[in-house]
Amino acid sequence: MTDSIIVQKFGGTSVGSIDRIRAVAEQVIKTKEHGHSVVVVVSAMSGETNRLQVLANQVDTLPSSRELDVLLSAGEQVSMSLLAMTLQKLGHDAVSLTGWQAGIQTDEKHAQARIIGINTDAINQQLQLGKIVIVAGFQGITEQGNISTLGRGGSDTTAVTLAGYLGAKECQIYTDVDGVYSCDPRVVTAARKLDTIGFQDMIDMAKYGAKVLHLPCVEFAEQHNLPIRVLSSFSPLQGTLVKAQESSGGVVGVALRRNLMQITSNNETIDKLVAQCNEQELEVFRVLSKDQSGVVVSQVDLAKLMQVIHEEAVHIDDVCSVSLIGRSNLSSIQALEALLAEDDIEIVSHSLCERHTMMLLAPEYLDKAANIIHDVYVDQNELLSVSKRRVS
Amino acid sequence: MTDSIIVQKFGGTSVGSIDRIRAVAEQVIKTKEHGHSVVVVVSAMSGETNRLQVLANQVDTLPSSRELDVLLSAGEQVSMSLLAMTLQKLGHDAVSLTGWQAGIQTDEKHAQARIIGINTDAINQQLQLGKIVIVAGFQGITEQGNISTLGRGGSDTTAVTLAGYLGAKECQIYTDVDGVYSCDPRVVTAARKLDTIGFQDMIDMAKYGAKVLHLPCVEFAEQHNLPIRVLSSFSPLQGTLVKAQESSGGVVGVALRRNLMQITSNNETIDKLVAQCNEQELEVFRVLSKDQSGVVVSQVDLAKLMQVIHEEAVHIDDVCSVSLIGRSNLSSIQALEALLAEDDIEIVSHSLCERHTMMLLAPEYLDKAANIIHDVYVDQNELLSVSKRRVS
Numbered sequence: 081m082t083d084s085i086i087v088q089k090f091g092g093t094s095v096g097s098i099d100r101i102r103a104v105a106e107q108v109i110k111t112k113e114h115g116h117s118v119v120v121v122v123s124a125m126s127g128e129t130n131r132l133q134v135l136a137n138q139v140d141t142l143p144s145s146r147e148l149d150v151l152l153s154a155g156e157q158v159s160m161s162l163l164a165m166t167l168q169k170l171g172h173d174a175v176s177l178t179g180w181q182a183g184i185q186t187d188e189k190h191a192q193a194r195i196i197g198i199n200t201d202a203i204n205q206q207l208q209l210g211k212i213v214i215v216a217g218f219q220g221i222t223e224q225g226n227i228s229t230l231g232r233g234g235s236d237t238t239a240v241t242l243a244g245y246l247g248a249k250e251c252q253i254y255t256d257v258d259g260v261y262s263c264d265p266r267v268v269t270a271a272r273k274l275d276t277i278g279f280q281d282m283i284d285m286a287k288y289g290a291k292v293l294h295l296p297c298v299e300f301a302e303q304h305n306l307p308i309r310v311l312s313s314f315s316p317l318q319g320t321l322v323k324a325q326e327s328s329g330g331v332v333g334v335a336l337r338r339n340l341m342q343i344t345s346n347n348e349t350i351d352k353l354v355a356q357c358n359e360q361e362l363e364v365f366r367v368l369s370k371d372q373s374g375v376v377v378s379q380v381d382l383a384k385l386m387q388v389i390h391e392e393a394v395h396i397d398d399v400c401s402v403s404l405i406g407r408s409n410l411s412s413i414q415a416l417e418a419l420l421a422e423d424d425i426e427i428v429s430h431s432l433c434e435r436h437t438m439m440l441l442a443p444e445y446l447d448k449a450a451n452i453i454h455d456v457y458v459d460q461n462e463l464l465s466v467s468k469r470r471v472s
Numbered sequence: 473m474t475d476s477i478i479v480q481k482f483g484g485t486s487v488g489s490i491d492r493i494r495a496v497a498e499q500v501i502k503t504k505e506h507g508h509s510v511v512v513v514v515s516a517m518s519g520e521t522n523r524l525q526v527l528a529n530q531v532d533t534l535p536s537s538r539e540l541d542v543l544l545s546a547g548e549q550v551s552m553s554l555l556a557m558t559l560q561k562l563g564h565d566a567v568s569l570t571g572w573q574a575g576i577q578t579d580e581k582h583a584q585a586r587i588i589g590i591n592t593d594a595i596n597q598q599l600q601l602g603k604i605v606i607v608a609g610f611q612g613i614t615e616q617g618n619i620s621t622l623g624r625g626g627s628d629t630t631a632v633t634l635a636g637y638l639g640a641k642e643c644q645i646y647t648d649v650d651g652v653y654s655c656d657p658r659v660v661t662a663a664r665k666l667d668t669i670g671f672q673d674m675i676d677m678a679k680y681g682a683k684v685l686h687l688p689c690v691e692f693a694e695q696h697n698l699p700i701r702v703l704s705s706f707s708p709l710q711g712t713l714v715k716a717q718e719s720s721g722g723v724v725g726v727a728l729r730r731n732l733m734q735i736t737s738n739n740e741t742i743d744k745l746v747a748q749c750n751e752q753e754l755e756v757f758r759v760l761s762k763d764q765s766g767v768v769v770s771q772v773d774l775a776k777l778m779q780v781i782h783e784e785a786v787h788i789d790d791v792c793s794v795s796l797i798g799r800s801n802l803s804s805i806q807a808l809e810a811l812l813a814e815d816d817i818e819i820v821s822h823s824l825c826e827r828h829t830m831m832l833l834a835p836e837y838l839d840k841a842a843n844i845i846h847d848v849y850v851d852q853n854e855l856l857s858v859s860k861r862r863v864s
Contacts, residue, residue: 135550139493143560147553147556147568150556151554154547154550161528161540168536169531176542181617
């Protein structure tokens, strides 16, 4: 018997071909041979979910979500059984379990179901037999016995929740980047990989735009004090460990978010909009510009606020956000605004709190602003005589 | 409420594309609109099972049958959900159920499981809500909660067994031929479609080589007095109804079977071989040639008899069989042998019983013999002055 369970999650590109599935199997075996019990969560092979979705849309642009869940859940059934066969071929005992076989209970909300509980009996029984257990990510079973899927980031949710219910030592999320970066490396080439990050900072990174981990996963991990390791399945690097740790005291990263809408108006109207958002469970941020108060919502949610918007005098702008994650202060933000102004970049509003600072600006300035801000806060890790250093 | 349940089974080519699935949906709706409750059993889209099998074989030439069943069963999950969506798009309430959701219990023999029972609660509950119920063919769930598949002809077995358990009025098997023929029409172009055929004659047709229905399906149907209608999903014709009926008194059809091996020897050795076949549950036919007794087994089973064969003096020949299904008599068989001899075709042995006559001959003569015999027995339906009619 082994003394600790490791849950490893592999996304669609990691299991996108027979060759890649073999590479995954070797990774899994390495962990097993270190003396761990291993539970593997897999997504569908890359392209498969899309192929099935296209078939469904040939039938109906809006097919029944109950039937779409039946259709899409076939995808993980393919990848998980192929991985089990590969492990067996390499001489290891393995068994694959669908969502319903693994006891993953969800609510009845098809296409975006929430896990309401996991009966881990079947998994534990297989682990006790010494088997590597492969579980279909993204899917579960409702109380009425229907197949359900979890929506965006579903396989991560399966992995982290499963790790929590199994009392796993660690949940490893294998993805196509090799860790959590100080900023999106596609925008800021100087972004650096973090070795560790605290739960609260990671929650803020996810909330303000970092896509590497989904917010509910990190929240669940924090609640259960469950370390998550983000790794690349294509690289031998150590990745980033997300765990309970004290904040560094400074800025740990810069998160970017696109496709936001800023609505500015008088205080009374803004209060109405916030109330409306809360009622509809929409994400909303209160922001302050020089002369007005406002709210920021996602572009897709804007339509749901139209009733209030039509009744009141409001001003709406397309915006993006650059957010400092970790502690900063108002005086440094003011110095930063002055620095950005040298490049004609205007921070149109901001939201400031003890642990993060969100700055809104016009979409066309996002990339440039992100690089300047990252350079100041993360590369130098302080804001001293910023204008002197900005020579280049 | 409707007063009768019809089970309709559609094979892989019938659901091979979105267009064909739509044609199936229209067929199903027609039946529903005649006032029946409809349960539809579907195979995987044609090509899909093969695609999945190829993936498995890239991993392992002999993958674990438990995992292969998980993999292959994904195929029906795709076709059944697409059919449900199509029916919904056409305005009809429909729900798809996997093997485990439909309560199809099997033994643990993966890849060739047998249905040991069906809990029809879930299906009946949906039928009572007025829904068209679509069930995945070919698959079930074992007592230990594993996904199983039924092997060759699996979807037909699902349909017929389900019809039995539901007390259906009729089980309709939609396939790529438009009914049961008096002989294989690819060999005998004069073969004609039968409007009806009795259970016992159909059992014999299947046993002696007709492939349109699988033997266990027909046996189950006979035991439960369940009419089976064989229809084409590409033709509006009525097909063939297989039901309880008195035999016509003559020959109703000619069944052809290839890839057989005839073993001749002394009576003692033949008794040993028959005992060996019975012990291993292999299909075996006793035959008589002019001077020796023998047995006929399928080519694939021959290897399992090698121990006996090596110990004894035996003679082995490749053979095929042409079988008259229905009543014939020895004198007409003798006349037939004389007629075939005119074309230099020798019947090397035969097995004669009250309800069918199996004639063995060298494989190269099968097609020609089948045409001559069909012409005599089915086209003319008697054997009077056969040599006179054979002028051409």
